[in-house]
Amino acid sequence: MAEAVSPTTSKKPETPRIGVFICHCGTNIAGSIDIDAVKEYAKTLPNVAYVDDYKYQCSMPGQVNIREQIDANKLTGVVVAACTPRLHEPTFRAASKDGGLNPFRFEMANIREQNSWVHMHDREGATEKAKDAVRIAVAKAALLEDLYPKSVPVERAAMVVGAGVAGMQAALDLANAGIKTYLIEKEPSIGGRMSQLDKTFPTLDCSQCILTPKMVDVGRAENIVLMVNSEVEDVEGYIGNFDVTIRRKATGVLSPEEAEAKGIVGGGCTGCGDCGPVCPVTKPNEFEMNMAPRKAIYIYHPQVVPLLYTIDWDSCVKCGLCVEACGEKKAIDLEMQDELVQVKVGTVILATGYEVFPIENKEEWGYKRYDNVITSLEFERLICASGPTGGHLVRPSDGETPMRIGFVLCAGSRDNTGIGKPYCSRFCCMYSLKHAHQIIEKIPGAVPYIFYMDIRSFGKMYEEFYYRIQDEGAKFIRGRVSNIQEDPVTKNVTVYVEDTLLGRPMEIELDMVVLAAAVQPTELTNKTRKLFGVSCSQDGWLLEAHPKLNPCGTTTAGVFLAGACQGPKDIPDSVAQAEGAASAASIPIHKGEVELEPYYAMCIEEKCAGCGMCVNLCPYQALSLVEKDGRTVMQVTEAKCKGCGTCGGFCPGGAIWMNHFATPQIVAQIDAFLLGGEQ
Amino acid sequence: MATKNYPDPILNEKLRDRYYHRDQSNPEFTKEIEKIAGTMAHMCFQCGTCTAGCPSAPRSSYRIREFMRRAVLGLEDEALTDPDLWFCTTCYSCTDRCPRDLAPTDVIMAMRNLAARRDIVPVNFLKTVQAIYSSGHGVPNNDVNRAAREKLGMTRDPPTTSMYPEYIKGIQKILDHYGLKERADRIIKEREG
Ligand SMILES: Cc1cc2nc3c(=O)[nH]c(=O)nc-3n(C[C@H](O)[C@H](O)[C@H](O)COP(=O)(O)OP(=O)(O)OC[C@H]3O[C@@H](n4cnc5c(N)ncnc54)[C@H](O)[C@@H]3O)c2cc1C
Ligand code: SF4
Ligand code: SF4
Numbered sequence: 001m002a003e004a005v006s007p008t009t010s011k012k013p014e015t016p017r018i019g020v021f022i023c024h025c026g027t028n029i030a031g032s033i034d035i036d037a038v039k040e041y042a043k044t045l046p047n048v049a050y051v052d053d054y055k056y057q058c059s060m061p062g063q064v065n066i067r068e069q070i071d072a073n074k075l076t077g078v079v080v081a082a083c084t085p086r087l088h089e090p091t092f093r094a095a096s097k098d099g100g101l102n103p104f105r106f107e108m109a110n111i112r113e114q115n116s117w118v119h120m121h122d123r124e125g126a127t128e129k130a131k132d133a134v135r136i137a138v139a140k141a142a143l144l145e146d147l148y149p150k151s152v153p154v155e156r157a158a159m160v161v162g163a164g165v166a167g168m169q170a171a172l173d174l175a176n177a178g179i180k181t182y183l184i185e186k187e188p189s190i191g192g193r194m195s196q197l198d199k200t201f202p203t204l205d206c207s208q209c210i211l212t213p214k215m216v217d218v219g220r221a222e223n224i225v226l227m228v229n230s231e232v233e234d235v236e237g238y239i240g241n242f243d244v245t246i247r248r249k250a251t252g253v254l255s256p257e258e259a260e261a262k263g264i265v266g267g268g269c270t271g272c273g274d275c276g277p278v279c280p281v282t283k284p285n286e287f288e289m290n291m292a293p294r295k296a297i298y299i300y301h302p303q304v305v306p307l308l309y310t311i312d313w314d315s316c317v318k319c320g321l322c323v324e325a326c327g328e329k330k331a332i333d334l335e336m337q338d339e340l341v342q343v344k345v346g347t348v349i350l351a352t353g354y355e356v357f358p359i360e361n362k363e364e365w366g367y368k369r370y371d372n373v374i375t376s377l378e379f380e381r382l383i384c385a386s387g388p389t390g391g392h393l394v395r396p397s398d399g400e401t402p403m404r405i406g407f408v409l410c411a412g413s414r415d416n417t418g419i420g421k422p423y424c425s426r427f428c429c430m431y432s433l434k435h436a437h438q439i440i441e442k443i444p445g446a447v448p449y450i451f452y453m454d455i456r457s458f459g460k461m462y463e464e465f466y467y468r469i470q471d472e473g474a475k476f477i478r479g480r481v482s483n484i485q486e487d488p489v490t491k492n493v494t495v496y497v498e499d500t501l502l503g504r505p506m507e508i509e510l511d512m513v514v515l516a517a518a519v520q521p522t523e524l525t526n527k528t529r530k531l532f533g534v535s536c537s538q539d540g541w542l543l544e545a546h547p548k549l550n551p552c553g554t555t556t557a558g559v560f561l562a563g564a565c566q567g568p569k570d571i572p573d574s575v576a577q578a579e580g581a582a583s584a585a586s587i588p589i590h591k592g593e594v595e596l597e598p599y600y601a602m603c604i605e606e607k608c609a610g611c612g613m614c615v616n617l618c619p620y621q622a623l624s625l626v627e628k629d630g631r632t633v634m635q636v637t638e639a640k641c642k643g644c645g646t647c648g649g650f651c652p653g654g655a656i657w658m659n660h661f662a663t664p665q666i667v668a669q670i671d672a673f674l675l676g677g678e679q
Numbered sequence: 680m681a682t683k684n685y686p687d688p689i690l691n692e693k694l695r696d697r698y699y700h701r702d703q704s705n706p707e708f709t710k711e712i713e714k715i716a717g718t719m720a721h722m723c724f725q726c727g728t729c730t731a732g733c734p735s736a737p738r739s740s741y742r743i744r745e746f747m748r749r750a751v752l753g754l755e756d757e758a759l760t761d762p763d764l765w766f767c768t769t770c771y772s773c774t775d776r777c778p779r780d781l782a783p784t785d786v787i788m789a790m791r792n793l794a795a796r797r798d799i800v801p802v803n804f805l806k807t808v809q810a811i812y813s814s815g816h817g818v819p820n821n822d823v824n825r826a827a828r829e830k831l832g833m834t835r836d837p838p839t840t841s842m843y844p845e846y847i848k849g850i851q852k853i854l855d856h857y858g859l860k861e862r863a864d865r866i867i868k869e870r871e872g
Binding site: 364410414415416417418420453478479480481482483496497498499500503505506507 | 724725726727728729730731732733736737742744745772776777778779780
């Protein structure tokens with residue numbers, strides 16, 4: 001909130017008076033640093049008016065002491081030598097504020113993470129380093145100034161990008177909390193990967209049956225503005241005020257509302273399906289993993305939300321037969337163009353999910369070379385009653401029912417060769433157990449062989465599920481498949497594996513092999529995340545603000561993560577994170593305003609030559625040139641500035657200072673270090 | 680380690696103490712292997728991909744994965760005295776496919792190096808050294824081979840030391856530099872008298 005500390009309450013005497021508080025952190029610090037030596041040393045430093053130490057500085061008595069000493073010693077600045085500012089800077093800022101100081105008069109010296117924990121076996125060296133850290137912090141504290149955080153109003157709307165189960169859940173929660181929510185999905189229907197699944201582990205409930213009610217809710221929710229066939233094109237602004245440009249791809253088909261807006265009364269697509277049969281173009285249906293046909297005007301499956309046909313422009317020949325079939329509804333417009341829509345939102349949730357790694361890159365397993373080697377997602381469609389074979393699992397080579405089926409786990413996961421992925425894809429063990437169950441249930445006498453390194457059944461009721469599948473007759477062979485060979489005549493596939501528990505190599509002829517292929521972030525995710533300034537980890541998954549304490553947040557304020565886009569996650573985990581992200585994203589909106597840290601750049605106008613070079617350098621478009629007193633000078637839009645320092649580091653005239661990291665403050669720190677306190 | 684004294688040697692072996700005790704591990708052995716092989720042998724997670732594709736495994740008791748395990752645990756004696764060590768064909772299939780990107784083949788080569796330092800080398804390998812010394816070839820050319828070559832329209836002898844025996848001297852010089860032949864002769868003599 002804006003009311004921080006009013007300037008009048010912070011007293012500013014001529015010379016700085018700094019209080020230094022050294023924390024033992026139990027034995028975390030005191031175990032490897034001589035606290036008394038550091039304390040005695042601190043007393044000799046210039047501007048230091050008071051020195052104290054305490055077992056746990058962050059505890060209530062520790063905080064109260066800071067407050068009391070500020071008053072008793074007329075302190076102008078506080079230094080706490082303890083842990084990382086990421087943990088307790090807010091604590092000690094609050095304590096300083098309670099003592100009547102501006103909270104930005106506080107400086108922290110890290111003598112734990114960067115010292116006692118890494119120099120456990122060098123007490124003398126660690127103690128000297130702690131002295132350095134205290135000296136440097138004191139030098140800065142003497143020059144700190146009062147700063148006042150700015151508050152900006154938050155737009156009462158949110159955006160969710162990606163409408164898989166995670167994005168849908170997040171959007172529903174936000175909408176139910178009374179927040180207008182834009183749900184952006186690149187595909188023609190919402191539902192994501194879950195809508196392609198047959199059953200779901202470990203309960204084995206039908207995926208569509210539990211998902212479609214949610215899809216319908218999303219389609220109906222008053223507070224949700226659903227945009228399918230849409231992508232984020234551009235993002236400007238910051239928490240509370242994101243200006244997002246959405247590209248709505250031309251679908252060639254008008255919804256009833258769009259038709260009405262165009263004056264076509266009672267028109268628009270009703271999903272009647274009259275157009276499909278007349279279309280002369282046939283293409284593979286991506287939703288069915290290309291194992292079933294669709295037309296150039298199509299829907300993925302009967303339960304799509306919204307129920308609107310879409311034209312695939314790459315294959316449409318514009319013959320106009322569909323327009324005729326549609327007739328009076330006049331829903332089809334073969335000349336439709338992409339549309340750019342601008343929306344303003346306060347917070348954003350990314351829920352862009354995953355895609356399957358191109359497992360043909362691991363050539364030893366023969367995917368795309370051997371007919372009867374398929375991926376798990378293809379298996380889902382083949383075993384699904386609404387899939388291309390009506391739920392009859394068949395061999396792609398001859399349509400026969402396979403009786404001996406192998407499941408290759410960790411296909412492309414846990415792979416450090418540079419071809420596959422080093423991480424565990426997390427849900428493949430469990431869904432492969434599910435697949436084993438499905439064939440035992442559907443095909444009498446069929447035997448599943450599960451080739452595994454470890455079965456990772458870590459969730460609630462998951463180990464029990466493993467127990468059940470083993471009891472049902474699945475054969476478990478503990479070994480990673482080295483290679484697969486196809487018999488050119490029978491098209492049977494032979495798997496080479498070592499039963500590592502027996503220590504015997506095995507040669508097992510099977511009718512079909514299912515590769516539990518690794519997953520990776522979707523292709524478009526990288527573009528989208530960059531637009532929002534969100535980082536990714538080395539493996540491409542979107543990076544959370546803190547893996548334990550802030551798993552839904554990102555380092556960009558106001559942008560949150562949900563579902564598998566942050567790392568492989570099954571449905572329960574995706575939904576849980578989505579609800580967490582929705583809650584986090586609604587907080588700034590309900591508060592109505594957000595406080596921005598006052599670390600923005602500051603133009604020293606007398607020094608500014610108005611060259612404007614910084615304006616283009618700023619990654620956040622926070623700078624501009626303005627006329628002031630007949631001169632051109634740079635001006636900072638404080639709400640946009642993230643305090644990254646790019647401009648300050650560059651300015652040839654030294655005319656830009658970063659608040660709280662101002663040039664004199666940094667120079668004082670460097671001097672303090674280099675001169676060793678002998679000024 | 681307690682050994683029991685049964686009159687039957689087979690029974691004696693079967694009833695031997697099987698516990699692993701920490702003192703059987705030599706951590707230096709793991710480091711030495713890694714230094715020679717240039718691969719992080721201690722990172723093997725025992726998936727068995729190597730053995731599964733090994734051409735030697737289905738025809739012998741050789742298990743590359745077990746040697747990797749011995750490298751991880753530093754089981755020096757067990758690794759170096761196991762005659763299976765010499766069944767690797769060095770085809771590098773395992774190295775191609777190992778998901779941990781290790782080079783099991785090079786681990787085998789490192790172990791063979793260390794075994795050789797202790798004079799643990801099968802006689803047939805040593806005889807190969809002798810053959811190379813005398814002919815420049817591990818498998819010298821013979822008449823059957825020569826006839827086959829001629830039938831295929833090739834020269835009777837390949838363009839190697841078979842055709843240019845004057846170069847054998849050079850090869851001998853290299854082997855002498857490392858004292859390989861001398862060593863082979865000595866060990867064979869010790870074993871075969
Ligand atoms: C074969 C298989 C079987 C499985 N079986 C089970 C199971 O039985 N039980 C279980 O709990 N889990 C199972 N899973 C895991 C399950 O699929 C995931 O947990 C779940 O789909 C994750 O949901 P999500 O919303 O995070 O991602 P997704 O389902 O991938 O949804 C992401 C959505 O975002 C859209 N999108 C992506 N990028 C963008 C962009 N840049 N802009 C706009 N939109 C975008 C996508 O089109 C998609 O609709 C299985 C997975 C596989 C591969
Ligand atoms: S979930 Fe199981 S199969 Fe998938 S990568 Fe992890 S360990 Fe391997
Ligand atoms: S393939 Fe690699 S990781 Fe797997 S058992 Fe062999 S050496 Fe170990």
